[in-house]
Amino acid sequence: MKIAAIKNNSLSGLATLSLLVSLNAYSTNALAVELLNSSYDIARELFSSLNPEFEKQWNEQYPQNKLTIKQSHAGSSKQALAILHGLKADVVTYNQVTDIQILHDRGNLIPANWQQCLPNNSSPYYSTMAFLVRKDNPKHIHTWNDLVRNDVKLIFPNPKTSGNGRYTYLAAWGAFQQQTPQEPEKIRQLMQRFLQNVAVFDTGGRGATTSFIERGIGDVLISFESEVNNIRKQYGEENYQVIVPPVDILAEFPVTWVDKNVQKNGTETAAKAYLNYLYSPPAQQIIANFNYRVIDKDVMNAQQTRFPATKLFRLEEQFGSWPQVMKIHFNTGGTLDQLLMEGHK
Numbered sequence: 138m139k140i141a142a143i144k145n146n147s148l149s150g151l152a153t154l155s156l157l158v159s160l161n162a163y164s165t166n167a168l169a170v171e172l173l174n175s176s177y178d179i180a181r182e183l184f185s186s187l188n189p190e191f192e193k194q195w196n197e198q199y200p201q202n203k204l205t206i207k208q209s210h211a212g213s214s215k216q217a218l219a220i221l222h223g224l225k226a227d228v229v230t231y232n233q234v235t236d237i238q239i240l241h242d243r244g245n246l247i248p249a250n251w252q253q254c255l256p257n258n259s260s261p262y263y264s265t266m267a268f269l270v271r272k273d274n275p276k277h278i279h280t281w282n283d284l285v286r287n288d289v290k291l292i293f294p295n296p297k298t299s300g301n302g303r304y305t306y307l308a309a310w311g312a313f314q315q316q317t318p319q320e321p322e323k324i325r326q327l328m329q330r331f332l333q334n335v336a337v338f339d340t341g342g343r344g345a346t347t348s349f350i351e352r353g354i355g356d357v358l359i360s361f362e363s364e365v366n367n368i369r370k371q372y373g374e375e376n377y378q379v380i381v382p383p384v385d386i387l388a389e390f391p392v393t394w395v396d397k398n399v400q401k402n403g404t405e406t407a408a409k410a411y412l413n414y415l416y417s418p419p420a421q422q423i424i425a426n427f428n429y430r431v432i433d434k435d436v437m438n439a440q441q442t443r444f445p446a447t448k449l450f451r452l453e454e455q456f457g458s459w460p461q462v463m464k465i466h467f468n469t470g471g472t473l474d475q476l477l478m479e480g481h482k
Contacts, residue, residue: 170195170204170407175226177213177300178341179364183427184208184230190423191414195407204407212299212341220246220395227399227408230392230415232361233300235459237391246397260389261415262429265449266308268380269349269358269365276356280382281312284357285330292355294345295338296466296473301345302338303467305359308386311455315384325476332473333480361388362444366428387449390429 176184188206195204209216209224213231220226221244231237240246252258270278276289284291294302306328313327336355339345342364349358350372358365362381369377392415394408414420421433425440456462466472 168202170199170202170404172204172206172227172404172407172411173209173225174206174228174230174411175209175216175220175224176230177216177232178210178294178343179301179346179361180230180232181208181210181343182367183363183424183429186423186427187415187420190419191411194414195410202407206411210343212294212301214298214300215340220244220398225398225402226395227402227404228392228394228412230390230412231300232388232390233303233459234389234391235463236300237393238459240393240395246395247393248396251393252391254393255412256416257432258389258391259393260391260432261412261421262390262424262431264361264363264388264390264429265381265385265447266305266359266388267362267365267385268382269360269368270356270378270380272376272378274378274380278357278380281309281331281384282316282327284309284334284359285327286334289334289357290336290355291331291334291357291359292336292339292345292349293359294342295340298340299342301342301360301364303462304361304386304388306466306473307452307456307462308382311386311450311452312382312384314455315450325472329476329480332476362430363428381445381447383447385447385449387451 174184192204192206209226213233213236217236217239220240229237241249241251268278293305296302296306309331310328313324317323337348339348342360345358345360346368348354350368365379369379392412394412399405399408418433418436421431421436425431425436428443430444431437452462
């Protein structure tokens, strides 16, 4: 009996120890926090710098809730569709409002008023479009008008799949419209020539960069000002030149947490803290260092020499709302499709 009791006690102790180990492992896993940030194609380096700083800040404040931020990158429209098809992203950091709005309109994953949840219409930073040309600017590119010449070949992402590409298309249209506001047919002709000069339509900004830099295609890469400056720094400032045209579009970079996903994932607190962090002076400084224009006036004033003066127009001023723009220009059979078809006749 004593032996049996000892055996039973030993087994009981082992079971208790095993249970404690299991509970401890479960507790550790339960306390760990993991965020998935679904972002646009060319934001890899930016968030590779931002994320460790926020993880450090969070882990100091919540040492028992270790945070890890994972990234997913592609053209922002493709990213939004991936979420609608089941990607459980906690936050989205995109380069176009419509790619977030679709999460409400087609998935009911976020509220209709998502832009009121964070300052500045939920856009902690912004940019505009710029031209990256080869050494010494051999084609003498300075304005949007230079991009419709017969001797110029362009590289920028497909507006159907990339917010980057849509902003490029709209920036060109807006600049032409300011020159000839009463001549819609002339604007269409200029846009047709502009699109005819595109050497290749990649699906995202990073693919367009590869075509221009590594494959040597085209005379001008059009992308966000932030991206072309970062490319020039990476591949040799002596080999490329950045041109910001005198008239350009203001490109917002909206962010939000995906309400239904963070509620299911148990990450709501971390997701909200992460996106609020993007507005803090330290984060704004990091963002400005990657050549984005930021909303913190002190940071922006200290960085003025980094950003050439240009006359920025808002999309709403010349085109109406984003839903109107998408319907008129980018939906199947819209103006973009018409211009491409006319250009191939």
